[in-house]
Amino acid sequence: HWEKKRGQVVAFEQITLFGLxxxxxxxxHYGPIDPVASRELFIREGLVRxxxxxxxxxxxxxxxxxxxxxxLEAKARRRDIL
Numbered sequence: 001h002w003e004k005k006r007g008q009v010v011a012f013e014q015i016t017l018f019g020l021x022x023x024x025x026x027x028x029h030y031g032p033i034d035p036v037a038s039r040e041l042f043i044r045e046g047l048v049r050x051x052x053x054x055x056x057x058x059x060x061x062x063x064x065x066x067x068x069x070x071x072l073e074a075k076a077r078r079r080d081i082l
Contacts, residue, residue, distance in 0.1 A: 002045030003027070007053060009038040009045075 003010040011030040015023040031038045046052040052059070069082045 002041050002051060004051045004053070007046070009041045 001010060002008075006027075009030040010027045011033065012025045013023070013028045014021060014025065030041075047059075050063070066082070073079055073081045
């Protein structure tokens with residue numbers, strides 16, 4: 001799952017010893033485990049939903065563009081521009 005606080009895709013790991021749970025639900029970075037699924041989750045959850053915390057210029061420019069399109073849709077009274 002996407003973890004907003006850490007800014008990365010995280011999975012929970014469970015460590016057992018002879019069937020006895022030693023460590024349960026330890027969060028681990030999922031990127032090295034499955035890069036394709038991690039990338040998909042990052043794009044869908046972090047970028048599309050806007051849950052990533054970053055000062056990158058491209059993200060700021062995209063947010064401004066979305067706000068401008070919202071204003072244009074409101075003026076035109078159409079919701080199919082975006």
